Amino acid sequence: MVKRSDVILPLLPLRLGLVLPGTITPLPVGRSRSIALARALEAGDRIFLAAQKDPAVDDPDRDDLHSLGVTAVVREKVDRGRRGLMLVIEAQERRFLGEIVRRSPYLHAETLEAQETRGDSEDAHALADIVRNGLNDLLETERPVQGPIDKDCPPGLLADRVAASLDITTDKKREILEALDVVSRLRRLIQFFGEARARMAIKEEIRREVQKDLSDEEREAVLRKQLRAIQKELGEPLDEQVELRERLERAELSKEAMRIAMRELNRLESMNPSQAEAQVARSYLETLAELPWAKRIEDELELGPVEEILEAEHHGLRDVKQRILEYMAVLALSKKPRGTILCLLGPPGVGKTSLAQSVAEAIGRPLHRVALGGVRDEAEIRGHRRTYVGAMPGRIIGAIRRAGVKNPVIVLDEIDKLGRGHQGDPGAALLEVLDPEQNHAFIDHYIEAPFDLSEALFIATANDLEGMSAPLRDRLEIIEIPGYTHDEKMEIAKKHLIAKELEAHGLKGEAIRFTDEAIDLLIDRHTREAGVRQLRREIGKVARALALERVRHERLDETIIDEAAVRRIVGRPRFGRELREEYDRPGVAAGLAYTPFGGDILFIETTRMPGKGRVEITGKLGDVMKESAHTALSFLRSQAELLNIDVGDLDRYDLHLHVPAGAIPKDGPSAGITMLTALASLFSGRKVRSGLAMTGEATLRGRVLPVGGIQSKLLAAHRAGFTTILLPKGNELDLEDLPKSVLEDLTIHLVSEMSEVLKLALEESHDPLRGDPTKPKADQVAA
Numbered sequence: 001m002v003k004r005s006d007v008i009l010p011l012l013p014l015r016l017g018l019v020l021p022g023t024i025t026p027l028p029v030g031r032s033r034s035i036a037l038a039r040a041l042e043a044g045d046r047i048f049l050a051a052q053k054d055p056a057v058d059d060p061d062r063d064d065l066h067s068l069g070v071t072a073v074v075r076e077k078v079d080r081g082r083r084g085l086m087l088v089i090e091a092q093e094r095r096f097l098g099e100i101v102r103r104s105p106y107l108h109a110e111t112l113e114a115q116e117t118r119g120d121s122e123d124a125h126a127l128a129d130i131v132r133n134g135l136n137d138l139l140e141t142e143r144p145v146q147g148p149i150d151k152d153c154p155p156g157l158l159a160d161r162v163a164a165s166l167d168i169t170t171d172k173k174r175e176i177l178e179a180l181d182v183v184s185r186l187r188r189l190i191q192f193f194g195e196a197r198a199r200m201a202i203k204e205e206i207r208r209e210v211q212k213d214l215s216d217e218e219r220e221a222v223l224r225k226q227l228r229a230i231q232k233e234l235g236e237p238l239d240e241q242v243e244l245r246e247r248l249e250r251a252e253l254s255k256e257a258m259r260i261a262m263r264e265l266n267r268l269e270s271m272n273p274s275q276a277e278a279q280v281a282r283s284y285l286e287t288l289a290e291l292p293w294a295k296r297i298e299d300e301l302e303l304g305p306v307e308e309i310l311e312a313e314h315h316g317l318r319d320v321k322q323r324i325l326e327y328m329a330v331l332a333l334s335k336k337p338r339g340t341i342l343c344l345l346g347p348p349g350v351g352k353t354s355l356a357q358s359v360a361e362a363i364g365r366p367l368h369r370v371a372l373g374g375v376r377d378e379a380e381i382r383g384h385r386r387t388y389v390g391a392m393p394g395r396i397i398g399a400i401r402r403a404g405v406k407n408p409v410i411v412l413d414e415i416d417k418l419g420r421g422h423q424g425d426p427g428a429a430l431l432e433v434l435d436p437e438q439n440h441a442f443i444d445h446y447i448e449a450p451f452d453l454s455e456a457l458f459i460a461t462a463n464d465l466e467g468m469s470a471p472l473r474d475r476l477e478i479i480e481i482p483g484y485t486h487d488e489k490m491e492i493a494k495k496h497l498i499a500k501e502l503e504a505h506g507l508k509g510e511a512i513r514f515t516d517e518a519i520d521l522l523i524d525r526h527t528r529e530a531g532v533r534q535l536r537r538e539i540g541k542v543a544r545a546l547a548l549e550r551v552r553h554e555r556l557d558e559t560i561i562d563e564a565a566v567r568r569i570v571g572r573p574r575f576g577r578e579l580r581e582e583y584d585r586p587g588v589a590a591g592l593a594y595t596p597f598g599g600d601i602l603f604i605e606t607t608r609m610p611g612k613g614r615v616e617i618t619g620k621l622g623d624v625m626k627e628s629a630h631t632a633l634s635f636l637r638s639q640a641e642l643l644n645i646d647v648g649d650l651d652r653y654d655l656h657l658h659v660p661a662g663a664i665p666k667d668g669p670s671a672g673i674t675m676l677t678a679l680a681s682l683f684s685g686r687k688v689r690s691g692l693a694m695t696g697e698a699t700l701r702g703r704v705l706p707v708g709g710i711q712s713k714l715l716a717a718h719r720a721g722f723t724t725i726l727l728p729k730g731n732e733l734d735l736e737d738l739p740k741s742v743l744e745d746l747t748i749h750l751v752s753e754m755s756e757v758l759k760l761a762l763e764e765s766h767d768p769l770r771g772d773p774t775k776p777k778a779d780q781v782a783a
Contacts, residue, residue: 010048027089044073046074049069050097066174073092075089116156168192256450261288268282288447297366306325315496320481341477344460348529350531352481376419380395396453410459436454439454440452464595507543507546588603589603589675589678600716616654620663631700672696684762692722704756718746723745725746726749
């Protein structure tokens with residue numbers, strides 16, 4: 001019965017369930033209009049609650065709502081952070097829903113009074129007594145009733161409170177809500193009591209069926225049987241399995257993974273939860289549910305912001321930035337591009353790992369780093385089989401799991417440091433991970449179901465590819481970062497390192513300035529590296545001294561850091577201005593070498609003494625380097641006449657070739673022309689030209705073959721102060737990647753024959769014969 005008494009109230013649609021009068025209920029809100037309403041409400045405000053006919057409707061209108069709802073008073077508003085707001089309300093009275101009068105920023109609606117009938121009749125009170133008496137039998141199995149239900153509680157309110165506590169469906173609760181006749185409402189409630197008693201009878205029958213004479217050890221197993229019997233009778237799975245099943249369904253597993261998961265879930269339901277195998281199955285299912293089978297993050301596809309982030313975070317590195325922008329362009333044009341596996345190759349401290357972090361930030365993806373240095377077990381990549389105690393997924397699946405999306409940026413750090421043990425070769429296991437044609441169905445031994453890795457962006461970092469297998473190298477797109485020039489280090493220090501170190505040491509707000517001369521001193525005299533890691537340490541040393549002064553005196557007397565301040569704080573310089581040496585005697589030449597730490601200068605020293613033609617080679621050299629020395633000596637023998645060398649000298653003297661830094665292993669063919677030049681200088685008596693260094697492989701025919709690591713070698717020569725460089729002609733194209741500032745400071749000669757090398761490398765002799773006064777005596781050491 002509708003009584004005309006219009007009241008306009010804020011309207012909160014209920015997507016699921018309904019609320020009965022006389023109950024206190026928490027209501028989480030998640031839709032935009034509902035959130036706007038919740039933010040506007042305060043404790044004590046009244047609202048109107050109406051249930052939706054179809055939960056799928058996101059923005060309901062009047063026709064989408066049931067006509068009868070309840071008014072409620074807000075008791076509390078709880079902000080749950082990321083999970084949104086929650087209202088705690090107390091439902092009060094039934095009212096009919098009229099017209100919606102306002103929709104923005106949240107709904108307002110007319111409400112009409114719904115008048116109850118026969119609420120105080122004798123039949124109502126009699127039926128209420130029956131409900132109270134019958135309720136005692138159900139208190140152990142149903143939820144407790146909210147509020148008092150004694151004689152003072154009106155029959156209609158009693159019916160609402162008891163119905164809210166019963167485990168009945170939403171449709172049955174709606175029957176109670178829509179029953180304005182209190183007697184009819186109580187009669188329908190008593191029918192629900194009968195259904196609840198029938199459920200209790202079924203449970204008791206099940207208990208009798210499974211009850212037997214059992215020992216204490218079997219008691220827990222019996223309880224499990226009872227639960228399974230109840231589950232079968234009611235058609236309701238257990239709570240734990242319900243949660244796992246829902247999580248697995250939300251995870252959107254592949255068909256094969258879902259089939260495996262359902263099989264394991266059914267096994268788990270039949271297990272004793274205290275069994276070790278049950279815990280293994282539970283952990284496995286939780287891992288499957290946590291993996292992002294279909295969850296991905298949308299990329300930031302605008303090239304402008306991406307380019308700005310890369311430029312702001314890293315100086316130079318043109319090729320790397322260009323490749324990242326190309327990847328983003330392809331991603332913008334093709335929503336499903338082919339998998340990309342980049343490998344940043346370079347010495348320590350050039351910013352390989354931090355560049356990967358900037359890439360992840362630029363494209364808006366989460367980043368996870370997988371440290372591969374020293375990994376010797378194939379199971380670290382592919383995971384352990386579940387038959388092993390403590391089994392877990394491999395590092396790749398673990399990274400995907402922690403990232404939470406299937407398209408993260410995964411940094412495979414120090415991929416060249418992979419080991420190999422008796423447990424297998426992890427490098428071989430990486431072949432499938434890094435192959436775009438295979439990794440769309442990568443199978444981890446723990447998961448035992450294909451997982452798609454093709455959308456992940458893999459960025460590997462390495463210092464040296466020498467020890468890496470050819471198949472693994474073939475799967476990587478190598479981008480070389482050779483190192484920084486002096487000017488680039490200066491810019492990096494000014495734009496990045498100084499600010500970061502001052503902030504790290506609590507000096508961000510201080511007006512501290514480093515002069516160019518101070519930075520130059522740190523770069524040239526206190527560090528000698530391809531990257532900037534040691535430079536950052538030296539700047540950090542200055543920052544710590546300033547922090548100590550700031551705390552000790554509560555102020556900074558020195559805010560301009562010049563050369564004098566650097567000398568006082570950092571100490572005496574560790575290096576001279578130039579590493580190059582003046583060749584004051586024949587038999588010494590400078591070569592260029594490539595190491596995992598960048599380019600380096602390699603001096604070759606030779607001497608001879610009376611003997612029988614014996615050759616001694618020292619300096620902890622590898623087989624290839626020793627063979628290069630013998631090749632150079634053989635070439636000198638064959639070309640002795642052209643080089644004005646007496647072959648008889650080679651038989652009358654013992655020869656000693658040494659490469660300094662004898663504790664460091666050295667190998668490779670690129671010192672071939674340097675060894676040959678040093679030997680030719682020794683026997684011809686002609687010194688090597690000042691400021692000259694060289695690299696290249698020499699053959700028995702006198703050919704000069706190309707070698708690797710040209711960029712790093714030339715940067716090392718530039719740092720060391722060399723001005724003239726001899727390079728194989730086959731390395732001409734490598735010069736295109738060098739910074740212009742380096743090319744302008746170096747004079748580079750491209751050679752293809754050893755005759756060209758000796759002509760350019762050796763000084764002109766006033767007397768080309770053996771009587772040349774610059775030629776060392778037999779007992780003289782050239783070093």
